[in-house]
Amino acid sequence: MEAKKRGIIYVISDSLGETGELVAKAGKIQFNNSISEIKRFPFVLETEQIDEILYEAKDENSVVIFTLVIPAMKKYIMDKCKEYNIPAVDVLGPVIEALSNLTHREPLFEAGLNRRLDADYFKKVEAIEFAVKYDDGKDSRGIRKADVVLLGISRTSKTPLSMYLAHKNIKVANIPLVPEVDPPKELFEGIKGTIIGLTNDPDKLNSIRQERLKALGLDYTATYANMERILNELDYAEKLFHKLRCPVINVSTKAIEETASIILSIIREEESN
Template sequence: MARLHLHLLSDSTGETLEMLAKAALAQFGDADVQRHFWPMVRSVQHLERILGDFEDNPGLVLYTLSNEATRDRLEEACRHLSLPHVSALDPVVAALEERLGQQAHGRPGGKNKMDEAYFERVDAIQFTIAHDDGIASENWEQADIVLAGVSRTSKTPTSIYLANRGYKVANIPLVVESPPPPILFKLKNPLVVGLTTAPARLIQIRRNRLLSLNEKTQTPYVDEEVVSKEVAFARRMFADNGWPVIDVTRRSIEETAAAVIKLHQEREARHEAKRPPQTGPKPI
C-alpha cells in the first residue's frame, strides 16, 4: 500500500483539525499515512515557507483557514501542484449559516482563542496532573470528576484526556489492603465514576506492564485469585456508594472519556432542572 502524505494546516492550534483527521483515519485501520502538521499559519508569508514541503511530499491537504488571502494562496498553490485540498469545516459552517440565518465570523483561530476557556483548560490540566494517583485528597472537592478503580484501569490517561477537554480530574487507586481516605465518600461537588474491567484482561495488561519493567517474577499483582478479589472489592465500593460504573475492558481511552463526559453532562442537566427558575423584579 502506497504511503499517503496528509498535510493538516490551521490558523490556530489545529486541535479541531487533528481530531477530525483522527476520526476519519480510524475508518482505514491499516492505511500508511504520514501526517504533516502545520498549526498557527496566519499569514501568506508563513504559508510560503511551508509550501516546499507540499511539493516534496505531495498528498492530501486538509485545512481550516479564516484569512481569505492566506486561504486563496493555499488553494492556488494546491491547484498548481495538482494536490487535492479540502477545507474541513466549510460544509458544517455553510449548513449552520443556512439554518441560523447569519454569517459565520471570519476570525483566525476563532475556534481556539486564548480566551477564558483556554486558560480554564490549562488550569484543568495542571489540577489533574497534581491530583494523579490519589495525591492531595484535601483538594478533591474542587474536582469536576473523580475516577476510582484498581491499578491499570486507565485512570491516568483518561484523566489527562478529560483535562484536555477542560475538566478538573482527580483519580484514586483502590487497594484492598489500603482503603481510600474517608473524604472520598463525602464528596459533593465532583462526579465520582468507578472504572472496572474484566479480571482476565486486567491480568494481561499487568503482565505486559511487568515485562516492560523487566520483572519476570510471579507476584500477587497478576495472580488470578487476587486480581478477581480486587475487582470485586472495587465493584462493591461502587455499588455501596451509588457511583456510576464504566467497564473499560473493550473501550479505548477516548471512548471511556466520552462515556464519563456524558455522565457528567447528564448530572449537570439534572442539577439544572432542580434549580428554581429565576424571576425578575416584581412590578410596582
C-alpha cells in the same frame, strides 16, 4: 485461503489529533472498504498511554499515524511500533525537519502550539494542572475540589481519562483502589463532584499487567499480574462502588474518548436534574 482482516488506522497525537485524523481520512478514502475504522487518541502525553494503545493495536491489522512533536515520545512510539511490527507514519516529522533546514533554527518541540491562547485555553491549563496535582491519589484533598472523581484499580485508564477530561475544562482527581488501603474518607463526605467507578475485564487486566511488567523488565509472574490478585482487587472495587452508589464503566472495550463521552453524558444528566 482466509481473508485478511480489514485495516484499522490508529491516530495518536499529543494535541487534539485533528491533523492526523484528516490525513488518515484522506488516505482511507482511496481504499474503499479495506479500512474499517479510524481510532483517534488525543492528548497522549505519557509513554504509558502509548503502551496501552499499541497493546491493542498489535492484535489488529493496523497502522499507526502519529503527530507527536517531543523527540523522546516520537522515538518511543517508533521503537514500540517496530517491536510490535506495526507500520508507523510520522506526519509532522518531515515538515518540521524541512522547516528547520529552511530557517536554520531548532523547533520548539512543544505540543499544542496551534491552539489559541484564549480564556478557554487557560481553563484547560488550570484543569490539566489540577489533574496532574491530584493524579493517582497524590492528595486526597483534591476530591473535595474536583468536578469528577475517578476510582479504579491499577490499569483502568484513570490517568489518560483524567488528562482527556482536563482538556474539556473538567477538573479531575483520580484515586487508585488497593484492597490493603482504606479509601479516602473524603469520598463519603457529600462532595460536589461526580464519582465514577472504572473497572476492566480480569483477562484483559492480566494481559495488560503482564505486558507492563515486561516493559519494566520485571517477572511477569509477580503478584501484580496474578489472576487471583486481580479478582480480589476487582471484588474490592465493586463493593466500594456499590457502597458509594456511583456509576460504573467497564473500560475493557472502550477507547479513552468513548469512556470520556459516557462520563460527560453522566455529568450533563446530573446537572439537568
